[in-house]
Amino acid sequence: MTAPLNAVPADLRERVLAANAQRQPLRLRGAGTKDFYGEALDGEILDVTAWRGLITYDPSELVITARCGTALSEIEGALADCGQFLAFEPPRFGADASIGGVIAAGLSGPRRPYAGAARDFVLGATLLDASGNLLRFGGQVMKNVAGFDVSRLLCGSLGILGIITEVSLKVLPLPRAQSTLRLELSAADAIEAFNRWAGSPVPLSGAAWSQGCAWVRLSGAPAAVRAARERLGGEAIEAADANAFWNGLRDCRLPLLQRDVVWRLSIPSATPPLDLPGESVIDWGGALRWYADPPRDHDLRALAVVAGGTAMCWRGAAPAGRFHPLPSAVATLHARLKQRFDPHGIFNPSRLIVGL
Amino acid sequence: MTSADLAAELRAVLPTDCVLSQDEELRPYECDGLPVFRQRPALVVLPRDAQQVRQVLLTCNRLKVPVVARGSGTGLSGGATPHAHGVLLSCARMNRILAIDPKGRTARLEPGVPNLRVSEAAAVHGLYYAPDPSSQVACSIGGNVAENSGGVHCLKYGLTVHNVLGVRGFTMDGAALELGGCVADGPGLDLLALTIGSEGLLMVVTEVTVKLLPRPPCVRLVMASFAEVHHAADAVAAVIAAGIIPAAMEMMDRKATAAVEPFVQAGYDLSAAAILLVEADGTDEEVAEQVAEIEAVLRKCGASTLRVASSAAERALFWSGRKNAFPAAGRLAPDYYCMDGTIPRRHVGKVLDAIAAMELRYGLSCMNVFHAGDGNLHPVILFDANETGSWERADRFGAEILELCVQLGGTITGEHGVGVEKLNSMCVQFSSAERAAFEAVKEAFDPAGLLNPGKVIPTLARCAEYGRMRVHGGALPHADLPRF
Numbered sequence: 001m002t003a004p005l006n007a008v009p010a011d012l013r014e015r016v017l018a019a020n021a022q023r024q025p026l027r028l029r030g031a032g033t034k035d036f037y038g039e040a041l042d043g044e045i046l047d048v049t050a051w052r053g054l055i056t057y058d059p060s061e062l063v064i065t066a067r068c069g070t071a072l073s074e075i076e077g078a079l080a081d082c083g084q085f086l087a088f089e090p091p092r093f094g095a096d097a098s099i100g101g102v103i104a105a106g107l108s109g110p111r112r113p114y115a116g117a118a119r120d121f122v123l124g125a126t127l128l129d130a131s132g133n134l135l136r137f138g139g140q141v142m143k144n145v146a147g148f149d150v151s152r153l154l155c156g157s158l159g160i161l162g163i164i165t166e167v168s169l170k171v172l173p174l175p176r177a178q179s180t181l182r183l184e185l186s187a188a189d190a191i192e193a194f195n196r197w198a199g200s201p202v203p204l205s206g207a208a209w210s211q212g213c214a215w216v217r218l219s220g221a222p223a224a225v226r227a228a229r230e231r232l233g234g235e236a237i238e239a240a241d242a243n244a245f246w247n248g249l250r251d252c253r254l255p256l257l258q259r260d261v262v263w264r265l266s267i268p269s270a271t272p273p274l275d276l277p278g279e280s281v282i283d284w285g286g287a288l289r290w291y292a293d294p295p296r297d298h299d300l301r302a303l304a305v306v307a308g309g310t311a312m313c314w315r316g317a318a319p320a321g322r323f324h325p326l327p328s329a330v331a332t333l334h335a336r337l338k339q340r341f342d343p344h345g346i347f348n349p350s351r352l353i354v355g356l
Numbered sequence: 357m358t359s360a361d362l363a364a365e366l367r368a369v370l371p372t373d374c375v376l377s378q379d380e381e382l383r384p385y386e387c388d389g390l391p392v393f394r395q396r397p398a399l400v401v402l403p404r405d406a407q408q409v410r411q412v413l414l415t416c417n418r419l420k421v422p423v424v425a426r427g428s429g430t431g432l433s434g435g436a437t438p439h440a441h442g443v444l445l446s447c448a449r450m451n452r453i454l455a456i457d458p459k460g461r462t463a464r465l466e467p468g469v470p471n472l473r474v475s476e477a478a479a480v481h482g483l484y485y486a487p488d489p490s491s492q493v494a495c496s497i498g499g500n501v502a503e504n505s506g507g508v509h510c511l512k513y514g515l516t517v518h519n520v521l522g523v524r525g526f527t528m529d530g531a532a533l534e535l536g537g538c539v540a541d542g543p544g545l546d547l548l549a550l551t552i553g554s555e556g557l558l559m560v561v562t563e564v565t566v567k568l569l570p571r572p573p574c575v576r577l578v579m580a581s582f583a584e585v586h587h588a589a590d591a592v593a594a595v596i597a598a599g600i601i602p603a604a605m606e607m608m609d610r611k612a613t614a615a616v617e618p619f620v621q622a623g624y625d626l627s628a629a630a631i632l633l634v635e636a637d638g639t640d641e642e643v644a645e646q647v648a649e650i651e652a653v654l655r656k657c658g659a660s661t662l663r664v665a666s667s668a669a670e671r672a673l674f675w676s677g678r679k680n681a682f683p684a685a686g687r688l689a690p691d692y693y694c695m696d697g698t699i700p701r702r703h704v705g706k707v708l709d710a711i712a713a714m715e716l717r718y719g720l721s722c723m724n725v726f727h728a729g730d731g732n733l734h735p736v737i738l739f740d741a742n743e744t745g746s747w748e749r750a751d752r753f754g755a756e757i758l759e760l761c762v763q764l765g766g767t768i769t770g771e772h773g774v775g776v777e778k779l780n781s782m783c784v785q786f787s788s789a790e791r792a793a794f795e796a797v798k799e800a801f802d803p804a805g806l807l808n809p810g811k812v813i814p815t816l817a818r819c820a821e822y823g824r825m826r827v828h829g830g831a832l833p834h835a836d837l838p839r840f
Contacts, residue, residue, distance in 0.1 A: 058700075060593040061701055061702065112540060113540060117541065129793070135790045136787075136790065139765065141698040141731055141732075141766050142698070142732070143515065143698050143727070143730045143770035144698055145504045145767075145769050145771055146768050146785055147786060147791075147812065147813070148553070148797045148812075149517065149550055149552065149554075150793060150797065152549035153545055153546055153549060155546060156546050157545055176599070196459075198570070199459070199461050199482065200482065201570050201573055201639050203639075203642075220642060221641070221645050222645070223642050224638060224641055227641050228639075266540055268539060270457075270460040287540045308539065309537070309539045312543065323544070324542070325543075330534075330544060333527075333801060336799070337796075337797065337800045339800075340797075340799060340800055341796060352544065352545070
């Protein structure tokens with residue numbers, strides 16, 4: 001059903017309508033913790049943080065619905081109180097990060113290969129479009145195939161199609177037991193082991209490699225975690241140290257991920273370590289590779305393409321754009337979607353794609 | 357353009373045996389799994405590879421001829437109903453498993469590969485493909501992508517959208533598209549998620565890459581009887597509230613168990629108002645733990661009898677009734693009409709009461725099977741198409757159930773799709789601005805509107821007409837129910 005018009009503050013709609021009438025670009029912003037992310041930051045800032053608060057949360061439905069400006073920390077707090085969590089472990093680049101920003105960026109943390117990505121947990125979203133219409137897609141139920149899946153399309157859209165004013169997310173119960181192991185392994189051996197374990201009934205919830213060590217997180221029923229711990233071996237890590245590592249990885253606070261130039265490669269998980277000097281961190285059981293300060297004469301995009309994936313310049317000066325270029329047929333579809341949802345290009349111009 | 361001219365154009369770009377044009381050859385394609393909608397297509401083409409698909413699209417695009425893609429034709433919403441002047445593009449001959457990568461745990465498939473065959477082929481590596489629609493013996497991966505198909509294990513393992521990593525194919529103008537791949541994410545908008553469940557309106561898929569999961573070494577099924585449907589519904593919520601995500605959680609009401617029991621002799625408790633089937637999977641240790649917890653919760657919620665399947669054979673037997681519920685409906689009446697609404701779980705009892713009241717009002721019987729864990733209902737309305745007005749009543753009955761689902765914060769379709777069947781109900785769930793947004797998506801991919809036209813998105817005129825018919829004096833039915 002269409003969201004009632006009072007489901008968004010009048011001033012927000014008025015700003016959008018005025019901007020659309022005057023062809024004035026808007027830069028949609030929550031807490032601004034992801035200002036570093038994207039191609040360009042153009043337009044007048046439109047702060048959406050006043051539009052906040054939980055709308056519904058019934059733990060037995062496994063669904064939470066919140067306004068875009070709601071702090072991620074507030075949502076995670078409410079869920080934790082009921083023994084639940086956001087299983088895609090969205091990165092937190094600041095204390096105030098908003099859920100609207102989380103979904104607009106569509107990023108996921110270390111649990112992603114085993115639990116799913118941000119978009120996998122999006123059940124519904126409400127969009128304020130350039131004409132001031134409030135459009136509701138998806139819903140608050142687990143299964144919903146009515147119409148195109150626009151709510152998942154909005155996840156990772158960086159606001160270029162409009163303002164995500166509300167989201168409904170699937171949540172999960174916190175695992176009963178959790179345990180982290182550390183094993184001394186080369187990167188190549190770690191990748192091989194991560195993929196082997198993922199193909200057998202091991203309750204993985206994290207598999208990363210950094211500085212000569214593989215870190216493996218197990219989550220689930222106590223009996224399953226216990227059995228896997230015995231099978232995998234390695235050193236059991238105290239909860240505080242384990243959390244420090246996984247949070248450092250999730251929130252990109254590990255020292256390597258804070259260097260001046262950091263590249264993020266998304267490639268098939270079983271790909272052996274790339275032939276690249278310098279330091280790296282591996283996450284997502286091998287499917288995500290971080291490289292710091294790669295030598296200038298190495299083309300990371302080309303390396304990623306050869307491996308069957310793509311490369312993003314996460315930090316530092318981005319040659320020819322931060323994101324991996326799109327194939328032309330796909331770029332054409334982006335341009336047409338943008339044209340139809342935001343014909344005057346007022347929402348976050350050039351944030352996702354330069355010139356769009 | 358006549359069918360003969362069209363056939364000549366297509367035979368110029370395809371091997372002769374790939375084009376069917378004789379009346380008797382076309383007849384098997386005139387409907388999908390929802391046979392109340394029938395239409396003979398102008399032609400049927402059976403391409404053998406992606407390049408032949410592209411040739412069909414280029415030709416039809418040039419001639420402005422509609423194209424309807426079809427997998428195995430098991431869909432339940434008329435999504436593959438042919439277009440009278442269009443080409444029906446069957447993917448049946450594109451049924452090769454192109455590659456299985458046991459290490460990366462992926463499979464690359466042509467669209468015509470039957471769902472179950474993927475798991476069979478992956479079994480040697482201890483892997484399987486999780487989504488398992490009831491029709492999995494026949495239904496194709498391409499069709500699953502088009503419909504974002506579910507199954508009984510969605511609660512834990514998700515829908516097709518959660519298990520497909522990438523697709524290749526073409527837009528109507530023949531442009532090659534590759535969305536996703538063997539990777540976790542990529543740049544730009546998530547067009548892969550948009551394409552999955554787009555019911556063949558955006559592109560024709562010629563290759564699908566799916567994620568494979570390790571086969572759980574242990575699976576156990578608990579069957580519980582309840583004297584009251586409401587108690588069974590509450591038990592479903594209680595299991596989730598206890599922090600348990602079972603592999604599957606299904607409910608059948610007494611009409612459903614009574615219909616299937618003579619067939620399958622699963623040992624269903626026919627004195628129970630409803631039964632629950634709750635499945636746990638994983639390692640031996642965790643399943644033992646989970647089954648004990650599930651039993652405790654169900655007992656507390658008033659389960660009168662509890663049985664745990666003691667063997668794989670018994671588990672298959674308990675499931676067989678659930679999986680054969682639709683065909684068994686054929687025992688009770690000459691025809692049946694299966695609905696597919698989803699509601700927030702907490703309203704399951706309320707909706708069942710409302711359906712019982714509708715049975716009296718429409719003079720038709722309805723049995724209920726559903727994916728209780730997901731709140732996905734499959735009311736099966738029994739009718740006799742030979743009886744005047746019977747189908748119309750069943751159609752109205754179904755539409756009223758869907759309207760109730762929308763009012764309760766749910767949706768008109770959880771997994772079967774809109775197709776042609778639920779065009780009217782789309783007017784109920786979405787505003788004109790929202791439907792315009794769907795049109796915008798359609799135009800971005802298919803500006804000429806030639807791919808599966810007339811499905812999913814109702815026209816403005818249709819909704820206006822439906823609104824006049826449905827809403828009298830501005831009052832929706834069930835005005836007393838809370839809205840969301």
